[in-house]
Amino acid sequence: MAEFQTVAHVGDIPEGGGRSFCVKGKMIAIFFVKGEYSAINDLCPHMGASLAAGYVEDNGVICPWHAWRFCIKSGTWLDNPNSKTRTESYPVRLIGNEIQVEVPDLAPKP
Numbered sequence: 001m002a003e004f005q006t007v008a009h010v011g012d013i014p015e016g017g018g019r020s021f022c023v024k025g026k027m028i029a030i031f032f033v034k035g036e037y038s039a040i041n042d043l044c045p046h047m048g049a050s051l052a053a054g055y056v057e058d059n060g061v062i063c064p065w066h067a068w069r070f071c072i073k074s075g076t077w078l079d080n081p082n083s084k085t086r087t088e089s090y091p092v093r094l095i096g097n098e099i100q101v102e103v104p105d106l107a108p109k110p
Ligand code: FES
Pocket: 044, 045, 046, 047, 048, 049, 063, 064, 065, 066, 067, 068
């Protein structure tokens, strides 16, 4: 079941940047840009680099390994928006000074 979980606090993520956190066994990249938080899967779908370590420009993050760009709000691959290649995005909320993200449970293994 998906429910919001506190992963960081205000001040932990620098303005204009991202940090990665392990949530329910998944690495999640949380970005803080123009006063808003957003969250996507931290693993680049190309070869698995940490997107939280990428360069943030407007609403996109540039992967540090091969420069593919992803939307930090939707996970869309900005270099080819019509492609099925994308990364997941997750709801984020601020409760007091707690940054919370809602990540679904991993599917049980058959
Ligand atoms: S690992 Fe991200 S673009 Fe290659």
